[in-house]
Amino acid sequence: MTDIKQVQEEIIDEFSILEGDRESTIFYIMELGNKLADYPEEARLDENLIKGCQSKVWLTTEEKDGKVVFKADSNTDITKGLISLLIRVLSFRSPKEIIDAELYFIEKIGMGNIIGSQRSNGLAAMIKQMKLYAIAYQSKLNV
Amino acid sequence: MTLNIQNIREQFPVLDQEVNGKPLIYMDNAATTQKPKEVLEALSDYYTHDNSNIHRGAHTLADRATRAYERTRSLVKDFLNAAEEEEIIFTKGTTEGINLVASTFGRKFFTEGDEIIISTLEHHSNIVPWQMLCEEKGAILKVIPINEKGELLLDEFDKLLTNKTKLVSVVHASNALGTINPIEEIISKSHAVGAKVLIDGAQSSAHLDIDVQALNCDFFVMSAHKIYGPTGLGVLYGKREVLESMPPYQGGGEMIKEVTFEKTTYNEIPFKFEAGTPNIADVIAFQKAIEFVNKLGKANIRNHEESLLNYATEQLSLIKGFIPVGTASKKVSVLSFLIEYMHPFDVGMMLDASGIAVRTGHHCTQPLMNRFEIEGTVRASFSVYNTKEEIERLIESVSKIAKLKNK
Numbered sequence: 001m002t003d004i005k006q007v008q009e010e011i012i013d014e015f016s017i018l019e020g021d022r023e024s025t026i027f028y029i030m031e032l033g034n035k036l037a038d039y040p041e042e043a044r045l046d047e048n049l050i051k052g053c054q055s056k057v058w059l060t061t062e063e064k065d066g067k068v069v070f071k072a073d074s075n076t077d078i079t080k081g082l083i084s085l086l087i088r089v090l091s092f093r094s095p096k097e098i099i100d101a102e103l104y105f106i107e108k109i110g111m112g113n114i115i116g117s118q119r120s121n122g123l124a125a126m127i128k129q130m131k132l133y134a135i136a137y138q139s140k141l142n143v
Numbered sequence: 144m145t146l147n148i149q150n151i152r153e154q155f156p157v158l159d160q161e162v163n164g165k166p167l168i169y170m171d172n173a174a175t176t177q178k179p180k181e182v183l184e185a186l187s188d189y190y191t192h193d194n195s196n197i198h199r200g201a202h203t204l205a206d207r208a209t210r211a212y213e214r215t216r217s218l219v220k221d222f223l224n225a226a227e228e229e230e231i232i233f234t235k236g237t238t239e240g241i242n243l244v245a246s247t248f249g250r251k252f253f254t255e256g257d258e259i260i261i262s263t264l265e266h267h268s269n270i271v272p273w274q275m276l277c278e279e280k281g282a283i284l285k286v287i288p289i290n291e292k293g294e295l296l297l298d299e300f301d302k303l304l305t306n307k308t309k310l311v312s313v314v315h316a317s318n319a320l321g322t323i324n325p326i327e328e329i330i331s332k333s334h335a336v337g338a339k340v341l342i343d344g345a346q347s348s349a350h351l352d353i354d355v356q357a358l359n360c361d362f363f364v365m366s367a368h369k370i371y372g373p374t375g376l377g378v379l380y381g382k383r384e385v386l387e388s389m390p391p392y393q394g395g396g397e398m399i400k401e402v403t404f405e406k407t408t409y410n411e412i413p414f415k416f417e418a419g420t421p422n423i424a425d426v427i428a429f430q431k432a433i434e435f436v437n438k439l440g441k442a443n444i445r446n447h448e449e450s451l452l453n454y455a456t457e458q459l460s461l462i463k464g465f466i467p468v469g470t471a472s473k474k475v476s477v478l479s480f481l482i483e484y485m486h487p488f489d490v491g492m493m494l495d496a497s498g499i500a501v502r503t504g505h506h507c508t509q510p511l512m513n514r515f516e517i518e519g520t521v522r523a524s525f526s527v528y529n530t531k532e533e534i535e536r537l538i539e540s541v542s543k544i545a546k547l548k549n550k
Binding site for chain 2: 022025030076077078079
């Protein structure tokens with residue numbers, strides 16, 4: 001399996017084709033959102049909502065062979081697209097990989113300019129929540 | 144008279160730019176309008192030549208600034224057709240105007256069991272100050288319901304009015320839906336039970352003719368920035384006898400007659416309600432915004448905006464998945480809508496990518512959104528400088544976006 005760095009490079013490559021055109025980028029992100037795997041209905045709970053996002057974002061995890069698997073959903077397609085990128089990079093990784101991950105692709109693809117400051121805060125909240133889950137799994141492994 | 148829109152556009156420097164590689168189409172006018180050159184120049188001229196604190200100054204600059212400041216009061220008096228300049232109080236905006244009335248009139252005259260009537264269409268700024276007052280005084284807040292089109296149910300209003308109704312505070316034109324309310328009828332019915340009436344004119348004052356004497360309202364509040372003027376400035380109109388019966392709002396300079404450590408006596412209206420150094424530059428620049436509106440004529444502005452609204456509504460309604468929200472028979476130039484299977488945030492962001500600035504969300508009217516069981520809408524709001532070509536681009540973009548989920 002490709003490591004976190006390789007996946008980030010792939011994403012940077014894909015976005016470079018869009019040449020920073022805002023309209024195409026947003027349509028592309030929405031398309032990614034539409035392709036996100038179905039979210040389990042039983043996990044659509046308020047306790048799984050990420051705090052700090054303007055849109056509703058549900059995030060849940062499970063552990064498979066020592067790896068953390070993320071599932072997410074949102075009521076807006078753009079946010080769904082954003083979290084699908086994070087899932088692509090961080091899902092099926094060991095807790096340590098997730099905790100240590102430096103997510104440089106976000107800046108490289110110019111996401112801040114595209115989504116604006118409020119959504120950037122939301123994106124930061126998603127990353128924080130994913131890392132918190134990884135820390136929780138890590139501490140379970142250490143027990 | 145038909146307005147020359149290209150000429151008008153040239154007076155708004157901000158419109159001449161590209162965003163995201165596309166010519167800017169500004170359709171967020173219900174949030175704030177752009178400012179004509181004269182307003183911008185007046186701001187700069189004031190600070191360049193006349194900057195001085197007003198009233199009581201013994202020098203030439205102070206005198207010039209005071210005269211210019213008071214000239215705006217006189218223009219606003221005419222703009223609203225108030226009886227006297229003293230009935231015009233400068234505030235930070237509509238929100239402060241309402242809070243001022245709640246804090247002074249409300250605190251002095253409300254007792255337990257008194258009732259305030261608002262409507263489902265209200266902006267949070269015409270809900271929360273009254274909730275705070277009700278909590279403090281044990282007063283009761285009642286709400287006029289609406290129909291599916293977003294129009295007030297006046298029969299229901301009749302039932303809410305009682306001899307305990309002390310104040311009716313309603314919006315003239317809804318910021319979220321555009322509905323123009325029948326305020327003449329509301330005012331006369333309210334007065335019949337002895338209630339005072341406050342009209343929130345934030346959205347109406349740029350479009351509709353306002354005559355506070357003919358309306359006979361007790362208070363009228365508005366914001367300068369929604370009628371081509373600067374931000375941070377608003378107007379509270381109040382009838383003289385009502386304003387005089389109210390205690391001061393804030394304590395400080397300007398609002399006093401005489402201060403000793405034992406006792407302070409207060410200044411006359413309007414100064415009683417204008418504590419501290421006011422927003423002098425913006426007040427002075429606001430003259431230019433009023434003159435801009437007067438020169439074009441509200442009837443002409445309205446004709447242009449109505450034709451844009453009608454054209455947009457008609458054409459957008461043909462798009463599969465387009466759902467208008469708020470279809471009142473009388474509206475200002477506000478068009479709220481949803482696209483089926485899409486979140487308003489996504490639609491707004493995609494429109495922005497095409498250079499079109501609209502607002503998305505609950506528009507500070509969460510109870511109204513709850514009434515329609517929606518989270519929010521996409522709102523395009525038109526002003527005198529918008530063109531038919533811009534509406535065509537809006538239609539084209541909405542059509543393209545709607546197709547994503549409505550094949």
